[in-house]
Amino acid sequence: MPTRSPARPAKPSYRCAECGWTTAKWVGRCGECQAWGSVEETGAPVVRTTVPAQVREPARPIAEVDVEAARAAPTGVDELDRVLGGGLVPGAVVLMAGEPGVGKSTLLLDAAARVAARGRTVLYVTAEESAAQVRLRAERIGALHPRLLLASETDLATVLGHVEQAGPDLLVVDSVQTVASGQVEGAAGGVSQVREVAGALIAVAKRRGLATLLVGHVTKDGSIAGPRTLEHLVDVVCQFEGERHSRLRLLRAVKNRYGPTDEVGCFDLGEDGIVGLPDPSGLFVSRTPQPVPGTCITVTLEGRRPLLAELQALVATDTSAGNARRVTGGLESSRVAMVLAVLQRRLGVALGNRDTYVATVGGVKLTEPSVDLAAALAVTSAAVDQPLPDGLVAFGEVGLAGEVRPVTGVPRRLAEAARLGFTSAVVPTGSVPEGKAPAGMTVLEAASLADAVAHARLGEPEERRQRGGRAG
Structure with missing residues (x-):
């Protein structure tokens, strides 16, 4: 001792x-x-000063450590496994954070049922809803399984008792801010309570090799509620994002000790539950029988994952008020304003007294600078009332001098566009080595916006100025 x-x-x-x-x-x-x-x-x-204790097991060479106990086990939800790095590692503690109503509980209940269907015991502890409410949700999304155990508890000691009694392979606690310990003062959700509850659950997970999923609330500014140390204690921190009026949900790994943090999982939240989207580009691209002026397809990178998205622009007739409106949706307004200024100053596109609207399709948010070129081509197409060639994609960062700057991940972007049937791409100069373009894909390199507009066959600057005054 x-x-x-x-x-x-x-x-x-x-x-x-x-x-x-x-x-x-x-x-x-x-x-x-x-x-x-x-x-x-x-x-x-x-x-207190502790005297060194007697070592029970001596240190071993690192090559002799058994790694089989740390192998990740798939959950059955492919998009979740993608973000986690292959699945859940025994003893790992995962914190799932997100705004209320984004679908955290639905996703974890579906994952718990799939794990139970693989022959493993799952204990789902709900501290926010009654057992009947969770049962109704499970019935609606088809997540009923005899090996999925459900307990409605808010006391930490009782939760730990359920763990000892059931001996599960997976523990889900929804949520960590609503469980409280009788040994600590303060209401549930306070700093002391959250630290005590999380510490006790993490200790049990490590001792039993129990994979644990914790649901966490977020504050008004989007950060995870509770003490900041909570994010340092857990092994994986996942952020579940999505607009309230959109079906699309994105899962990102903010911290991951067992895998990459640049993977993104895409889900479709509907009435029958949440479904993974291995190919979500269809949500962000509209389908029209004929090309429409003011639309341009781009390829953005969410982590390491290329996604196709459509940008739409509308340039109205001259306004007599002399104060043209600039409205954006799904894009950073400051970057769109910069692109419009470059178009007007460097290419002579008449936009000064014309209302301009630029938005994405499907409610997706695009913050990557690579969408600048697609936004510029969409606005130019709308201004001259001429559609872009069918099967064209464009991506690249636009500078204030009108140059098109290189972006990362060009081979992956081109491969995804070619896989979905696009035949030509406007990219920054020097992005693709000669002979390295995907089969069936014509790569059009542009050093400036003028080159990109010429590749898109939208006419010369003087012709655009003449058309710009008549286009509506």
Whole structure:
């Protein structure tokens, strides 16, 4: 048994109630989250000096460590496994964060049922809803299985008792902010309670080799609620995103000790549950029998995953008010304003007194600079009332001098466009080595916006200025 030297008293410590940051003296503003008035005294801690204990098992060479116990087991949800790096590792603790109503509980309930269908026992602890409510959701999405056990509990000790009694292979806790411990003061969701609950669940997961999924709430600014240390304690932090009025949901790994953090999972949230989308490009591209002026297809990268998206632009007739409107949807308004200014100054496209609307299809948000070129071509096409050639995609960053700058992942973008049937692509100069273009794909390199417009066969600048005054 290890022996301990007598404890010696220490000075009182202070802790931030918002993020858990600690300091030796009181301050009016937290040094971590910058919140005012959130630092409170936590009492005088006791500092102990521990005498080294006897080692039960000696250290081994790293090559002799058995890795089979750390192999990831697939959940059956391909898009979730993609983000996790192949599946759930025994003993791993995954924090699933997202806004209310985004579909976190639906996704985890579906994953729990699929794991149970593979012959493993799953314990689903719901602390926000009753067991009957979860059962109704499971019936609606087809997630009923005899090996999926359900418990409605909010007390930490009772939850740990269920774990010891059921001996599951997977534990799901929905959510970590609504479970409380009777040994800690404060209401559920507070900094002390969240830290105690998460610490106890993580200790059980590591001791039993139990894969654990924790649902976490987010604050108004989109960050994960609770102490910041919660993100450091868990092994994987996933962010579930999606617009309330859109069916598309994106799952990203913010932190992952067992796999990459640049993978993105795509899901379609419908009335019958949530379904993975291995090919989500169909949601972002409209289908019209004839080419329409003002539309351009681009290829964006979500992590390492290429996705096709359609940009639509509408340029109205001259406004008599003298104050033209600039409206964007799914794009950064500052980048669109920059593209419009470059088009007007460098190519002479008449946009000064004309209302301009630029938006994406399907509600997808595009923040990558590579969409600049597609936005420029879509606006130019709308201004001259002339459609782009059928089967054309475009991507590249536009500079203030009118140049087209290189972007990353060009081979993957071109391969995805060719797979979906597109036959030509306008790309920055020098992006594709000679002879390396995908089969059936014509690569048109553009060093400037003028080159890109010429490749798109939208006419010369003077012709566009003449058309610009008449186009509606």
